[in-house]
Amino acid sequence: MPTVSYSRRCRERSISAVKHHGGCHTWRRRLVRWVSTTEESDAVSETRTERRRDVIVVGGGLAGLVAACTAARAGADVLLVEGRDLGGRARTDRRQGFTFNRGPRALYVDGQAAPVLADLGVRTDRGGAPDTSAARGLRGGQLHVVPQGPMSLLRTTLVSARQKPTVAAVTARIPRLDPERFAGLTADQAIDRLRLPAAGADLLRALVRLTTYAAATDELDGVAAIRQLQLGLTTGVRYLDGGWQTLVDDLARRATELGVEVRRDTAVQALAPSADGNVEVRTSSGDLLAGTAVVATGTPAAATALLGRPVAESGRLGPPALAACLELGLRRPPAVPFVIGIDEPVYLSTHCPPADLAPEGGAVVHVMRYLRSDDADRSDEVRSALRALAARAGIAPGDVVEERFLARMTVTGALPTAATGGLAGRPPVEDPTRPGVLLAGDWVGPDGLLADAAASSAATAGRLAAARGARLAVA
Template sequence: MKAPRVAVIGGGLGGLSAAALLARGGCAVTLFERSKHLGGRGQTSDVEGFRFNLGAHALYQGGAGMRVLGELGVKPAGGMPGAGSYLLSGGRLHTMPRGLVSLLTTDALGLPGKLELAKLLAGLGRVDLAPLANITTRDWVEQHLSNADARAFILALVRVMTYCADVDAMSAQSAVAQLQAKPAVLYVDGGWSTLVSELETRARDAGTRLELSARVSAVLLADTGARVRGVRLADGTEHAADAVVVAGGPGDIAALLPADALLAHDAARAVPVMAATLELGLSRLPRPDALFALGTDGPWYASVHSAVAKLAPEGGAMVHVMQYLGGRGPEASEARLEEVMDALQPGWRTSVVARRYRPSLLVSHWLPTAETGGLRGRPSVEVPHVPGLYRVGDWVGPEGLLAEASFASAESVARALVPGQQVASRRAVGR
């Protein structure tokens, strides 16, 4: 039998994973990437020996990312943060509760807040996620916690686990799912470009043809129906395909079929998640024991990624400071991120070797809102009204957030197009 021809549009982590899985399953895969480089938001740049990711990147242990990477034989190296962690409130550092003992001894909360928080955390594992799809995260927190300090702490945890500050819109389903999972994170040696390189190798070894600087301008449909028949590039050339996988945002797929009202509707209702980031390469850490700070009185975060991963020259430090944007939070401010660093690492300015500030960095294409039905309300991998058209990304399918959703949707595409392929079973919210 002739191998199914699959065109994958987009060479980020999701597109490369989908291409590798499909090629391993026997498909004839061609991946088209519009830029000169693969990786998308997974790219890493070297500045004076410091490895700069596009913002703070962390790979969740036990999630779809590690599952799919493991299926492809990719074993990321790195380390898990934990030591030197603090809560930041009023410009002061407080002990970060990491268990019952530290919760009882921290000065970040009073006794009433500690008792309420302990009760909530003890019962989290029994919370049914399905009814939370159409409840906002703030409403859920206010229903279960009356103490202001306890609320502030839980909302801070939600922000760092979801990379989102808009708790007035975010579905409680996605927030509580992350709290239940308590995902340990891995900071990857060399940055996320190492994952991109490994996935490129797996895709090529499986037989994928990679076309760089190849911008797809349209998905082509058969004259006799809506089924896809291929893609057209910006230079006018056409490539036949039995299936097309778009690894991008909702606006990207809508632009490829501009007459499709349903795809345009998805693009219009998508609420992106954004962040402001300050990335710092320091020659030294003024305070080596302070490695992580999480704001409870504002949407702030700072972490010394090089403390556990190879991201800086010997003796240096790679630090990510971030402000989660959206909701009732303040506007992006480089000065405010500098103040977070002042609290975590006093005197850091004299050690700066390289720095980069981004006031508006795309974190995710689709915030799972209560209005759209949470994780289950996100678009499916298959485009139902266009046979042969599939989508992969951080906004697709019922499983995971951020890169986890990209990996999970790539896995789902492989299951749909290569039904006999043995891929580890997935965990989807509500199943």
């Protein structure tokens, strides 16, 4: 690989792009600023220009890995640049023999991610479904049976005897509802349309929160909410043996097999278009790269920082979904394996068993509070409340071998909201006003939520980037 000081040719080409580039004004302003900062930084540090790649993927989380593998499989010469280690939010940590997924992780069996991963040779079938047969709903500080069939409906105290037939009838109809009926509505408005008694509506809202991780059901898009609820109530989810790190490891292996060059601990600092249709990418280690770029940096804010321009028009991006997570490694499974908050946005689930995440006989339980983006930071209070919820599920302090608290995790970069046009209103993978840059992540593109959105947008970005890279290589 040729290593030379910052090439005059590259700078001249960039300056000429400022004059001739047909893209939008913001991109041009960005380029002028980038060229001048590059000239300044040149004075103090050496920049190395590398050979052009077909595709440069920025970010090595699930989305970046899927995009890189997809592009490489289509024949592209791919470089993946990751600021830290591979995996992003899908990384897992081993602590005293327990595997912690950095908060709960459930792969939707019939979501978009499973076929994308399977197509790349990644196994998603190792693990099991959560045991919700003994699920409890937390309301008014008390645990109640959650109705899931005739017997639990008879026993539940979550709804009154008079309301039970209506709740049973509406719940049975949910899998067959046409989600498009709720276009333009928020999740709360969609639930109102189902004309449930208040207690039934609260239960449904809790299930929407459970399946989407959205505390902001008053903003969440109704179509996305009902679709996700249907996925959750029909084919459901799987907790993976060994945690989501197995997905990361399989994808990383596949990337190597496909010839993807992976550069870890290297942050990308800036992107700018060049006159020849490529995007120039400057890294923290002083490398200057060129190719078609896939930006898979996790959040809209990180993508905006790289592009130097907002990834969506003002007011066209929903709020992030956030969560505070308490992870517990236990000597034995808890008495109550599953709790959903009905009048509070909380969750508790035993991930091991069914998944293999703990030493023989032990258990891993995730306890969580769903946060809104405008929630004040009350981490000590939230941690105590989550410990109290664990105690309600029968977990005694002596059962806990290992505990970790993650105060504020970004679950989804931006939720699809009714006000921002739902799933179709999310930023697209490809946008003609930013030529050469494709986006991927759980806030991008029209398909699915959570990792399903990340995988689906990444597969699209990988395919488009490979095709574009091949066109430029020929030109």
